[in-house]
Structures are given as C-alpha cells and as structure tokens.
Amino acid sequence: MHLSAQTHYQAELDAGRFCIQHCPQCQHHVFTPRELCPHCGAGGLRWVRPSGLGTVYSTSTIARKADAGGSYNVALIDLHEGVRMMSRVEGLAPEDVRIGQRVQAHVAQKDGRGLVLFTPVQAQGGAA
Amino acid sequence: MSRIPQSLFDAAAVNRPLRGRVAIAGAATYGCGEAPGMDDMTLLVRAAQAAVQDAGLSMQDIDGLATCSVNASMWTMPVIEHLGINPTYVDGTMIGGSSFIAHLLPAMRALEAGQCKAVLVCYGSAQRSATFGRKESVAARRFLDPQPYEFPYEPVLPVTAYALAAARHMHEFGTTRAQLAEVAVAARAWAQMNPEAFMRDPLTIEDVLGARPIASPLTVRDCCLVTDGGGAIVLTRADRARDLARPPVYVLGNATAIWNRQISCMPDLTTTSAAQSGAQAFAMAGLKAADMDMAQVYDAFTINTILFLEDLGFCAKGEGGAFVAKGGIAPGGRLAVNTNGGGLSCVHPGMYGIFALIEAVRQLRGEAGARQLKQHRTAVVHGNGGTLSSQSTAILGTAETL
Numbered sequence: 001m002h003l004s005a006q007t008h009y010q011a012e013l014d015a016g017r018f019c020i021q022h023c024p025q026c027q028h029h030v031f032t033p034r035e036l037c038p039h040c041g042a043g044g045l046r047w048v049r050p051s052g053l054g055t056v057y058s059t060s061t062i063a064r065k066a067d068a069g070g071s072y073n074v075a076l077i078d079l080h081e082g083v084r085m086m087s088r089v090e091g092l093a094p095e096d097v098r099i100g101q102r103v104q105a106h107v108a109q110k111d112g113r114g115l116v117l118f119t120p121v122q123a124q125g126g127a128a
Numbered sequence: 129m130s131r132i133p134q135s136l137f138d139a140a141a142v143n144r145p146l147r148g149r150v151a152i153a154g155a156a157t158y159g160c161g162e163a164p165g166m167d168d169m170t171l172l173v174r175a176a177q178a179a180v181q182d183a184g185l186s187m188q189d190i191d192g193l194a195t196c197s198v199n200a201s202m203w204t205m206p207v208i209e210h211l212g213i214n215p216t217y218v219d220g221t222m223i224g225g226s227s228f229i230a231h232l233l234p235a236m237r238a239l240e241a242g243q244c245k246a247v248l249v250c251y252g253s254a255q256r257s258a259t260f261g262r263k264e265s266v267a268a269r270r271f272l273d274p275q276p277y278e279f280p281y282e283p284v285l286p287v288t289a290y291a292l293a294a295a296r297h298m299h300e301f302g303t304t305r306a307q308l309a310e311v312a313v314a315a316r317a318w319a320q321m322n323p324e325a326f327m328r329d330p331l332t333i334e335d336v337l338g339a340r341p342i343a344s345p346l347t348v349r350d351c352c353l354v355t356d357g358g359g360a361i362v363l364t365r366a367d368r369a370r371d372l373a374r375p376p377v378y379v380l381g382n383a384t385a386i387w388n389r390q391i392s393c394m395p396d397l398t399t400t401s402a403a404q405s406g407a408q409a410f411a412m413a414g415l416k417a418a419d420m421d422m423a424q425v426y427d428a429f430t431i432n433t434i435l436f437l438e439d440l441g442f443c444a445k446g447e448g449g450a451f452v453a454k455g456g457i458a459p460g461g462r463l464a465v466n467t468n469g470g471g472l473s474c475v476h477p478g479m480y481g482i483f484a485l486i487e488a489v490r491q492l493r494g495e496a497g498a499r500q501l502k503q504h505r506t507a508v509v510h511g512n513g514g515t516l517s518s519q520s521t522a523i524l525g526t527a528e529t530l
Binding site: 006010031032033057058059060061062063072074075076084085086087088095099100110113115 | 292343
C-alpha cells in the first residue's frame with residue numbers, strides 16, 4: 001500500500017517523529033509534504049529528520065476569550081533546512097513572540113495526534 | 129523561503145491584439161448590504177437582470193456565462209437553469225474573490241473567436257442574512273477544502289494569513305499600525321460619499337487602533353465587512369458595445385497569477401503574485417501605473433491595499449505605508465483608491481472582485497455621483513483570492529484610451 005505524503009507525515013508525528021522531505025535530484029528540502037518536488041518536478045522524495053532549529057518569520061496573536069482558552073500564537077517558522085511551516089511558539093506569552101526569534105521544534109500530542117510546536121532557544125553567551 | 133516565481137510569458141506580444149477588443153457594456157449591483165429573505169441565487173439573478181438591462185440587451189441575448197460560488201462547486205449549472213439561457217461559452221473558474229476579474233481574459237478570447245456574443249459575469253451572496261451563512265460555510269469548507277498543515281494550529285482564516293503578512297511588512301519596512309489604519313479611514317471617507325455603502329459613520333485612525341483585536345496587528349476595523357450583495361457585468365465585442373445603450377468601458381488588459389494556496393507556502397509574505405499579474409496586465413494594455421486615474425483594489429484587509437499599491441507599481445516595495453499616509457488614498461489624495469468605500473466600508477459578500485469592476489465602470493462612465501472623479505479615463509482593477517493566493521489585474525479605459 002502506498003501512503004499519501006500527508007498520511008506518512010502524520011503517522012510519523014503520531015509516533016513522535018518530525019519528518020520533512022528531501023529531493024534526491026535537486027537536493028532541496030520540501031515542505032509541505034508532496035508527491036513531487038516543487039523545485040524540479042522529481043518524484044521519489046525522501047523522508048528526513050530536520051534539525052528542528054528555526055527562526056520566526058512572522059507571528060500573530062489570535063484574540064480569543066479567556067473562557068475559551070485565551071489568546072494564542074500562530075507563527076510561520078523558517079526551518080534551518082530552508083523550508084517554512086505554520087506552527088505555534090509556546091513557553092512565552094503569545095504577544096512576546098518576535099520575528100527573528102530562534103526556536104526549536106518538538107512533537108506534542110493533541111487529541112491523540114502528533115503536532116509540531118516550537119519553543120524559544122535560550123540565547124547562548126556571546127554574540128549571536 | 130523559496131524564491132519569488134518568475135514568468136516568461138510575454139503578455140505584450142501575445143495579448144496586445146486583444147487590447148480594447150471587448151468592452152463592458154452593462155453593469156449593476158443588487159441588494160448590497162443586508163438583504164434579509166434573499167439567497168445567493170436571488171441576488172445574482174436580480175443583479176444579472178439589471179446588468180443585462182443596463183446594456184440594452186435581453187437575457188435571451190446572453191450566450192456566455194462566467195460565475196462561481198463559495199459554496200457550490202457546480203454553480204454554473206443552477207445559474208444557467210435559473211436564467212433559462214443556453215450558453216455556448218461557460219467559465220466556472222473559482223479562485224476566490226479575484227475570480228470575476230480572472231473571468232475577463234478567457235471571455236475576451238471567446239468573444240473574439242466568435243464562440244459567443246454576450247458574456248454575463250455574475251455573482252451573488254447572502255452570506256450575512258442566509259440561514260446557511262458565512263459561519264456555516266466556513267465550517268463546511270474545513271472538511272471540503274482542508275489545509276492539513278495549517279488547520280491544527282487554529283489560524284482563524286482568512287484573517288490570520290493577512291495578519292501574518294501585515295506583521296512581516298511592518299518588520300521589514302517599518303510600516304506602522306497607523307499607516308494600516310489610514311487605509312480603513314480613507315475607505316470610510318469614500319464610503320461617506322456613496323449611498324450604496326454599508327458603513328458610512330465617521331472613522332478615525334484612533335477608532336481603528338482601538339477597535340476589538342482580531343489577529344495582531346489587525347483589529348476588526350482592519351477587516352472587510354460581512355454583507356450580502358449581488359453584482360454582474362455584461363461583456364460584448366467592442367464593435368457591438370458601441371451600438372448598445374451605455375458608453376462602453378474597454379478592457380485594455382487582464383492577467384492572473386497564482387503562486388500558492390496556503391499562506392505558509394507563500395514565497396515572500398511582502399510580495400504577492402499581483403507583481404506578476406499587474407506587470408502582465410499593464411504590458412497587454414501598453415500602460416503603466418502612472419497612467420491610471422484610479423485604482424480599485426480588493427481590500428479584504430488594510431494590508432492588502434498597501435501590498436497591491438506596491439506590487440502594481442504605484443510605489444516601490446516597502447513604501448506603501450508612506451504612500452497611504454496623510455490621506456494619500458482618501459478623497460483629494462495622491463491617488464483615488466476604492467472610491468466606493470471598498471470591501472472595508474462599502475460591500476463584501478464573501479467575494480468582492482465583481483464589485484471592484486462595477487465601481488470602475490461607474491467612475492469611467494462618469495456616473496459615480498458625489499464621489500465622481502474629475503479625471504476618469506483609466507482604471508486598474510485588482511482582485512485577490514484565498515489568503516493572498518490568487519491575484520488578477522484588469523486595466524480598463526474609456527474610448528479615448530483606445
């Protein structure tokens with residue numbers, strides 16, 4: 001049986017593993033998961049484990065009433081591998097998430113399904 | 129993260145022969161604002177009837193149809209059935225709110241080829257008043273048109289996508305919150321001169337900034353209206369339009385570009401594919417932004433107007449905030465933009481594209497009443513669809529621009 005790229009991606013997440021695709025022909029990483037490389041058209045994309053390091057490309061605080069869970073963050077994260085994804089930065093107030101902030105991925109579980117979330121990378125000593 | 133796509137299509141070479149060969153011969157709106165008791169079809173049909181009448185034609189003269197619906201994927205069929213027409217040209221292309229502008233070029237080819245003689249481009253939505261309204265439609269589309277890599281993060285769409293673009297624009301170019309608010313304030317000032325506009329109360333920058341937060345940096349006053357409304361235009365060959373009831377509004381250029389569906393797959397949140405559709409539409413028309421007497425652009429959110437003014441060439445990338453500041457696009461400003469009040473203050477029944485076209489027609493004909501521009505020979509009309517996903521640009525002009 002051939003799994004769709006989406007099914008495979010989610011199955012890996014459900015098992016706690018964050019995978020993206022890599023094109024063996026043009027060497028680009030690919031996200032969102034696809035059948036064909038959007039850069040060169042090749043099939044046979046391979047699943048790889050990204051470093052999980054990324055940078056906040058943009059961020060928004062979505063207003064939600066406190067009794068519905070309160071406001072929350074939606075962000076676009078540029079991964080170190082050169083692809084972008086939507087996610088949420090946690091571990092700080094949603095309005096404190098900043099464009100350019102360095103973040104690290106982890107796989108959380110929500111309603112029994114794996115979900116990639118990010119937390120800020122603590123600044124190391126010395127200049128970044 | 130990806131590079132901005134490039135197109136090698138030479139619109140000047142391929143499409144210049146179609147420049148001005150087709151005209152908008154009729155245009156009408158119906159039920160803009162609140163239309164209790166109406167449904168999508170009723171609003172569409174009444175607008176269509178008025179547009180056909182405006183052109184001096186009868187519904188039996190219509191042998192081409194272009195329409196689409198947010199909810200019904202086979203929408204051309206019930207429209208044909210309801211109108212009792214037998215079209216030899218049918219276009220059901222659905223690319224969101226830009227659809228009705230994107231319907232122009234294929235219709236021009238069909239008219240020029242003799243496939244049909246009169247194309248009705250039409251839309252209606254009772255999303256504000258209908259039992260199955262906007263809320264129900266959004267919920268249903270989560271299943272019918274899933275975005276599995278975005279929905280788990282609960283982005284309230286479409287507004288979150290535009291909020292992310294606005295935040296990035298502010299970060300890269302220093303665009304300010306107040307400059308975004310200028311777009312809404314200018315739209316309201318135009319709306320106050322338009323009896324058809326839904327919101328006509330005074331609006332200040334402070335009002336916009338202090339309004340209910342939706343998705344930062346955007347407040348509810350940065351967001352388009354949720355109204356009912358129908359709109360329609362009739363296209364014929366230019367030689368026929370000259371013999372019809374109304375002054376023809378010529379289609380000088382049109383182009384459409386789509387680079388992505390999801391905001392997370394957009395190559396660069398501060399450059400939309402309007403940069404491509406605009407360049408190709410202007411190339412077809414042999415004109416440039418500086419030649420335009422007005423711009424009617426799809427202002428679903430305040431950031432849209434800034435992005436499209438930049439991408440269409442009215443100012444350099446990053447300078448849109450300064451362009452709209454100090455009343456730059458308000459009445460009396462440097463450029464007349466969204467003279468009906470736009471989607472922000474006039475009308476926004478789910479998809480706005482047809483209404484931008486109709487406002488340009490009214491201005492170019494000189495029938496815009498209190499908001500009529502003194503100089504009204506050329507217009508750029510720009511439609512946006514999805515979440516900055518599809519872009520379609522049209523250049524329109526009066527007889528003197530041929």
